[in-house]
Amino acid sequence: MAASFLFYDLETFGADPRTTRIAQFAALRTDAELNAIDAPISLFVKPADDLLPSPAATMITHITPQNALRDGLSEAAAFARIYEEMARPDTCTLGYNSLRFDDEFVRIGFFRNFHDPYEREWRNGNSRWDLLDVLRMAYALRPEGIEWPLREDGAVSFRLEHLAHANDVREGDAHEALSDVLALIGLARKLRQAQPKLWDYALRLRDKRHIAQLLDPVRMLPV
Template structure:
């Protein structure tokens, strides 16, 4: 079966991926060498608009950000059922790897709920007929954290606060797509215009593939949840994720503390997991589920983070991928981490029931509209 990438991006009328509606979609298929290769019935670069639903109110802030207003979508768009069908066809071409920049953090869920509302299989593009999903964003973070000397990395301190208001309060590397492309001379017509973002993402992917070919090939080959789970079950892993924080290199040597389906609680082996033996059930739950800002003075969160193994996290069981100098820079002692992993294995059975409660924390929400009920057991 011939594999291909289908690069895509949504512009939406809001930031809630489950309930806000898509305004614009753009996509481009490439071969595995990242050269344009449209399938039958496709164009080299495609843009679709969706007519706004009459029972939905777009976010004014989103319209200002993207420049896409409901009147434009009404003029150029198609009914949502047709819009969904066209996207579904493209992501379900056999052998398609659907991919974008932070797509598994937002756009893929927009897809799922779009398909759900229009009676299409919301999951088939992730498994059926050789189809699968990937996300360039975790790989970009990993390239910066582990390698990346041939790529220019913009810093928040160097950005214009008038253009990027977050630059007034943030420090360190900036992973915004438009900043990365500008720093590296990659054409990016207009940020927050879907086709421009797609073309820029492909350009960034080409740069990474050129500068770090081994890392590119490894990440592509090890993106599935089955491979991530296998690595976690074997021992400690290098996990690179922006949620770990730039100050720590977005990197941890971590061990699996608890798993429930695609959700895994990871322990950061910078810290000794034996502390769990000294805490009560209530203390463990509080220090995992409560934001730091809401904890009592002098109490810190436990070094536990949730990983979605079906979201192509960058997880590597070969600890040597993290060089000694970068480990030292990020405050990681590899020898100590390996020892702490043995302590983690010993304490894990003792807290399994408590951790199951942590995973359920926040459940029991009120019933939602059927349009957003994909994860609630289907139609009843």
């Protein structure tokens, strides 16, 4: 069990972590019971002089390069702070679609600013998790206790803003990093309360040593 969860979210100047940069980082640390134990963090990051932001990303986040330049930290200072939070021992860092999006920006940003890009994910009892996949599992296996919003085509929407609105956990505007963090914590609390066994089961699955007890990676078969 993680000693603390670090819920986090990024807003960025584009979609490709190899060619663009972080605009905003927000996080809130909770204990294992999902009670906040630190003050929330929200910081902007100054864009590089050679960065061409995506107009579409700016329209979504409402963070202009001018605002980030005025209010933000240098990228080196921002990633030093991010690394300090994520590398704290016994931290499980988690987000929403973070394994495929946010974590890649963090890894590349750490590398560019001379921090180990992977160490914070495993050293000193640390781990990472993605609640998008957990909510997909919950919908498939234990949907009771969560309101599942529908898209126009009748399929379930797993967009964070839709789930947050349907379950009345939205605080502030969508695509504002700290607001999204608070919405995610609200969803996590609701899922943990509604389906505690599934929550604990999914939490164990973030550890490859636990997975090795279930699957043989060589033969690709159940143990």
